Amino acid sequence: MKRENEIKGFVKKRYGEIASQGSSCCPSCACSPDLLEQAKTMGYSEQELGRAPDGAMMGLGCGNPTALAELKEGDVVLDLGSGPGLDVFLAAQRVGQSGHVIGVDMTSEMVERARRTAKRCGYSNVEFRMGEIENLPLDDESVDVVISNCVINLSPDKLTTFKEAFRVLKPGGRMFVSDLVTEGELPADVRRSLEAWAACIAGALPKQEYLDTIKRAGFREVAVVGQHSYAEPGIDQTLSGRSTSVQVRARK
Secondary structure, X not given: OHHHHHHHHHHHHHHHHHHHHOOOOOOOOOOOOOHHHHHHHOOOOHHHHHHOOOOOOOOOOOOOHHHHOOOOOOOEEEEEOOOOOHHHHHHHHHHOOOOEEEEEEOOHHHHHHHHHHHHHXXXXXXXXXXXXXXXXXXXXXXXXXXXXXXXXXHOOOHHXXXXXXXXXXXXXXXXXXXXXXXXXXXXXXXXXXXXXXXXXXXXXXXXXXXXXXXHHOOOEEEEEEEEEEEOOOOOOHHHOOOEEEEEEEEEO
């Protein structure tokens, strides 16, 4: 538990700094100056990016879960680790005024940033809640779809996270996540590094273990529907090729 709290504390501090500074990603990374091009490599279309409100795009993530989520008018959607709110706002445009999108994030600076954007841009069908993805501030069976973008790898307890997602989903509900997994084991020193945890590397599970963890949480029809190699700038290049961005679909 002490180690879990240490990891969460470091990650929360790092992403709080990102939100406050308006940085495109972690301060240790050599990120592309062109956020639009960076977002396109993650799977966002020019049309989606053109509809995204200012302040919601910070170059965070490893995919585009909203592109896969098959959202429809009236859906209630939950975004795990919503950050500045990009995926929440894109989902809100798909579910319409009869739908609702909830973003949950443990970093107060991210939540406040997203709330300001929602208010400034007139989004009435979204809300942002403070909370941890291992202990979601939502009722049982209250959402139709769960999405997440490169956040679950940051959790020290992924099984509990997936169990929480399962709990809040309605029967038949769907989960679509973009996340990082590894091809083989990472070196022990990387696993211990808090910097590597905050950079989404150290907490990543081997791909099969990740999928098995989703199944252990109760999900069925668990499938990888897309993947591509991933390299994190600023991380030891001996790790090149060990990280993969996967898009996973599952159903309750």
